[in-house]
Amino acid sequence: MMTHVSDLLHIQRCPKLAWNYYHKIQNPLHYFHMIEPYSNLWKRYLKVEDALHGEVGDTNEMTLQRMEGAPVYLYARFSYQECRTQIPILIKKENGYHAIYPYLNCTVRESEALRFKLNQLIAKHCGIDIVSHEVLLIQKEYVRQETLDLDSLFFRSDCFFNRRNHPSKPIQEVLDAMELDLDEMIQNADLLFDQEAIPMERNKNCTAGRRCSFYEDCFDDSILPEDSSLFLTTSQHKLEAFQQGIQHISDMDLSMIEGSRLQYAQVMASRYGSFMDRCALQTWVRQIQYPISYLDFEWDTFGIPPYPGMKPFDVLCFQYSLHIEDRDQPLDHRDFFGVQDCREAFIQSLIQDLPKSGSILVYNMEGAEKLRLMQLAEQFPQYKEELVSICDRMVDLSKPFETGVYYENRMRGHYSLKNILPLFTDEVSYQQLAIHNGINAVMAYRTFDSVDPQEQKKISQDIRNYCRMDTYAEYIVYHGLLKKLKEE
Missing domain, CATH: 3.90.320 (Lambda Exonuclease; Chain A)
Known part of the structure; x- marks a missing residue:
């Protein structure tokens, strides 16, 4: 060859x-x-x-x-x-x-x-x-x-x-x-x-920027302890510590730890199993107002703008899931799925479905849903006031985990929604779904126009089920945090 x-x-x-x-x-x-x-x-x-x-x-x-x-x-x-x-x-x-x-x-x-x-x-x-x-x-x-x-x-x-x-x-x-x-x-x-196999030692390139696509071919992180020194987030010295044989974060010398809030939480969890800043979490929870909307979008990224008003590398939102929780009311679910240029229909449906008051909980909103809405407001200025109002009511559910307010060793240095969900339930899982990650959802969406109506119906339902899981996971995580606060 x-x-x-x-x-x-x-x-x-x-x-x-x-x-x-x-x-x-x-x-x-x-x-x-x-x-x-x-x-x-x-x-x-x-x-x-x-x-x-x-x-x-x-x-x-x-x-x-x-x-x-x-x-x-x-x-x-x-x-x-x-x-x-x-x-x-x-x-x-x-x-x-x-x-x-x-x-x-x-x-x-x-x-x-x-x-x-x-x-x-x-x-x-x-x-x-x-x-x-x-x-x-x-x-x-x-x-x-x-x-x-x-x-x-x-x-x-x-x-x-x-x-x-x-x-x-x-x-x-x-x-x-x-x-x-x-x-x-x-x-x-x-x-x-010509070699049949070559040995591999970890280096900074393995995880620099985006993790190498062959990372799991080289290393089995599942055999590492949950508080492995390799899982210390944003650390300049974790690889050095690991290569020195330091297995656990709690065993690392303090000179090797930069001291961010999340790193502090990881050190404390490594010592005691988990960490929660109760006062900070209580302060965060106090801002949440009913009715609570749990919101998540799915979108595709276009290299060349396919529709008027779009720029190169803009995204197009084709799906949202919305769970609505009000006091003493059953959990309500609404959603939207569209194809081709569905931007304005997406906006209109979202404005209609969202309650006019209360908090909107979104996981990692700044680089995702909030940014998407601001782009839509630029493309459709007639809806700008309503979209900005929605953004103003958003609360980022990832913040307690991203900032080290709550941390468990089981997180293994990650705080994506899929990593967090198992901390609070073992009854539901993304693995139960036909589509169980965002990449699968996007790839399925891209085939929609090229398949027959029966397959389109299946794709639409599979994507809806996946996005619905995201907002239900937000609901579980939020109430999991409330439960932690009530525990002694």
């Missing part, structure tokens, strides 16, 4: 990550919902729809033959020393070729320089001299009107971008300063991938 430039890039982050990608089949999860393939859009923008293009399995000879005399060539495939790569766009110039890399993003960091340099070197070995580079990006503030304006959506840049998302170093300048031993990199990759 041949290697690919992506394999060489993976090795730079983690050899085991590269080995896993090389040997294990993964079904990629596409974060952005695309109504139309992204390649169709940038081809129209660059006016290269009719350009010649490479095919899977092309040899160097086939690529060079097709490129002969072509002013533009797409998906050019090259290989060197059994290492393959593909360059999206090559434009012929007098002194060589100009490469363009389309990104479904608003910026490109300097870390991408290694990909460009490797591609440039491999193409050079095949007789193609790439003398300049450019990236094709998305205008973050573009707002779609009735039709998609590609000239306003896209922009081209010959620079990388810094952490403030401002243009910084010219791409070609960075590439010209890089020196790589391509032969050695390919040889080392071949030696790595």
